Amino acid sequence: MRFLRFLSVITLLACGLPTAHALHWDIVYRFCPRDIIEIPEIPIPVGCEVVDCCPGCPGPGYIDWRIFVDKTILQSATMRLQGLDQKSLGQLKISGAGKLNEKGEIIMGAGETVVSGLPEMFNGAVPVAYFKTQMIKDIQATAAEETDTGSGLEVRQFRGRFQVNSFRYRYIKFPCPPVLKLDRIVLNNNTSTDSAIVLMDNRTTACNNDQIVRTTGTAFLGNIKSKGACRSTVAVFSDDNAMSYQNNVNTWTDNAGDTHTVNLQPVITVPVSVWATTNALLTAAQNDFANANLLYNQNNTGIQFNPTYTNVTGNNTAINTIGTGCPTAATVGNLQGSAWYTGNRLNIYYVNSAFTGVNCGADRNMNFIGTIANLGSLPHEIGHAYGLRPSGNWGHVNGVAGFGNNNIMWGGGPGTRNWFTVAQTFRLNTDTTSMLNVNGDRTGPTETCLPDVSSAACPVLTLDATPH
Amino acid sequence: MKHSMKSSGAVLRLCLLVFAGLLFTACDNKKTPTVNYQEIEAARTAMVNWLECEECTEGELKAVLVHSKRLQPMFMSTLKKGVAPASTELYRLELEKRYDELVAYSEKHPRSKPTLPKEKFVQLYLDKLTAQYQSRAAKALAAIGGEESKRALQEALQTTRAEDVKMTIKQALEEAK
Numbered sequence: 324m325r326f327l328r329f330l331s332v333i334t335l336l337a338c339g340l341p342t343a344h345a346l347h348w349d350i351v352y353r354f355c356p357r358d359i360i361e362i363p364e365i366p367i368p369v370g371c372e373v374v375d376c377c378p379g380c381p382g383p384g385y386i387d388w389r390i391f392v393d394k395t396i397l398q399s400a401t402m403r404l405q406g407l408d409q410k411s412l413g414q415l416k417i418s419g420a421g422k423l424n425e426k427g428e429i430i431m432g433a434g435e436t437v438v439s440g441l442p443e444m445f446n447g448a449v450p451v452a453y454f455k456t457q458m459i460k461d462i463q464a465t466a467a468e469e470t471d472t473g474s475g476l477e478v479r480q481f482r483g484r485f486q487v488n489s490f491r492y493r494y495i496k497f498p499c500p501p502v503l504k505l506d507r508i509v510l511n512n513n514t515s516t517d518s519a520i521v522l523m524d525n526r527t528t529a530c531n532n533d534q535i536v537r538t539t540g541t542a543f544l545g546n547i548k549s550k551g552a553c554r555s556t557v558a559v560f561s562d563d564n565a566m567s568y569q570n571n572v573n574t575w576t577d578n579a580g581d582t583h584t585v586n587l588q589p590v591i592t593v594p595v596s597v598w599a600t601t602n603a604l605l606t607a608a609q610n611d612f613a614n615a616n617l618l619y620n621q622n623n624t625g626i627q628f629n630p631t632y633t634n635v636t637g638n639n640t641a642i643n644t645i646g647t648g649c650p651t652a653a654t655v656g657n658l659q660g661s662a663w664y665t666g667n668r669l670n671i672y673y674v675n676s677a678f679t680g681v682n683c684g685a686d687r688n689m690n691f692i693g694t695i696a697n698l699g700s701l702p703h704e705i706g707h708a709y710g711l712r713p714s715g716n717w718g719h720v721n722g723v724a725g726f727g728n729n730n731i732m733w734g735g736g737p738g739t740r741n742w743f744t745v746a747q748t749f750r751l752n753t754d755t756t757s758m759l760n761v762n763g764d765r766t767g768p769t770e771t772c773l774p775d776v777s778s779a780a781c782p783v784l785t786l787d788a789t790p791h
Numbered sequence: 792m793k794h795s796m797k798s799s800g801a802v803l804r805l806c807l808l809v810f811a812g813l814l815f816t817a818c819d820n821k822k823t824p825t826v827n828y829q830e831i832e833a834a835r836t837a838m839v840n841w842l843e844c845e846e847c848t849e850g851e852l853k854a855v856l857v858h859s860k861r862l863q864p865m866f867m868s869t870l871k872k873g874v875a876p877a878s879t880e881l882y883r884l885e886l887e888k889r890y891d892e893l894v895a896y897s898e899k900h901p902r903s904k905p906t907l908p909k910e911k912f913v914q915l916y917l918d919k920l921t922a923q924y925q926s927r928a929a930k931a932l933a934a935i936g937g938e939e940s941k942r943a944l945q946e947a948l949q950t951t952r953a954e955d956v957k958m959t960i961k962q963a964l965e966e967a968k
Contacts, residue, residue: 378864617896734848
């Protein structure tokens, strides 16, 4: 049996593999090496992504893993398998860059490791592997590397030659700005004293676009010169503070020693009307909003939601007026004029119909959430309401280079997706069509930035800095 | 000793021959084009994209229909069994982690306090995922059509307890070609 498994692995390696693949998790982190944090342990379960694994897949059997550790970013990875006993671990066939150690962990160097003979269930439970990755020492980044190299750690799961699941974690480096103590930016009132993200356009020897520095209080810069013909902006993204955006900064002189001060303001608390048509949907709404508030703050949007819940369970007039989906341009007035709509604010309708969610074209203050919505549906729909639309213009980031399905605006993917890029957060706050501005919840400079447009005023949508 | 060495050498040569034959057969798709792995993976990808899409406005169902013959049995299984155990386990782990984050975060941000205990929070969203997969499977079978699809929908209507999924199956039966 072990010999046949060995043969199947060799055949798998020798005969080539399908290229396109569905990824259960496809996570992207963009970072300046100086700011790198510890990468948390990554759990990956053994088994197929969908029931019956794939069209034409052989019946129940073992799963083989093909693991890639990318040497440009990682020096090694350690895999700890939870749910298997020592005997089962000993029966695994490990080849390539990996070895089983005395603790029962598989230590993998850079390159490819194949682990074959993994059972999908053991003692009634799904075995789960936990990966800990180690970055290469003295990691540096060049400007040429700031592209999606598509590498880091990848785990592809096979039954025979059929791919049945896949996970990918990509790390994209960008060069850190030099630390020169000539000019500086000082942040006041950083409520959480977190490492805020400062995004700037300015002039040094030439116009600089979308420079990022991080600081909890004072960020030291090179000699930023008077703006001349260049844009001069400072945007600050921080936990528990509203995004600050100054689009005409005149502090900088041609001399060193300038200090630009940013007085951060309290987070913007947005009133939201939530209408629940059943008791179960009310419970879902409450927990969805708890999650939305966590994610919007973790991603430094500077926005928190203050929902007012109205339970219309049993109220047939309300339920019929609300309906089960977006009204058309012709009928939207019926809902707008009813007792179940609050003007000039987001209205979220939790309705008894099996769909996930939608932000309404006829009125961007209207959003409908259905019974099969996941934890990511509400923050996603609010993202559309707040300017990240239309879907076809990177309002959905599926397949857009540099994005993974951990992004909140992925049109699908895992329900626990949790990431906005800095550029998306910039648009949530400043876009002229964001309901945050239209409703008057935010007052401040605005820009017109479709998601797929990058320009002097509009950062490219993938612009980001980890950690958030 | 000589005899056993000779016979073990023969066994090794036989194994190598069998292996070479397997390798040749497995790789030689041109002469026996019965398995197109890339197409199978494309079908699987289309299925996952449809099962998981958020607003489903980007042709996800259309992409599924390109592979209807391959995917019909998969959707029938998904309608019956819901989510694969590995995907359920991963989501469960992530929901538990998210719950712990919410509880920690809500100490200074009360608006983020979950209103359910951990087990019920996790089960709420796991149930929604099952309902999502089953609803999408029902819609796919309606679009694929045929007697087998209708039979699967009718059987599921008898056994499904979730009301929203039941409504979707009823609608699917009305729409099935």
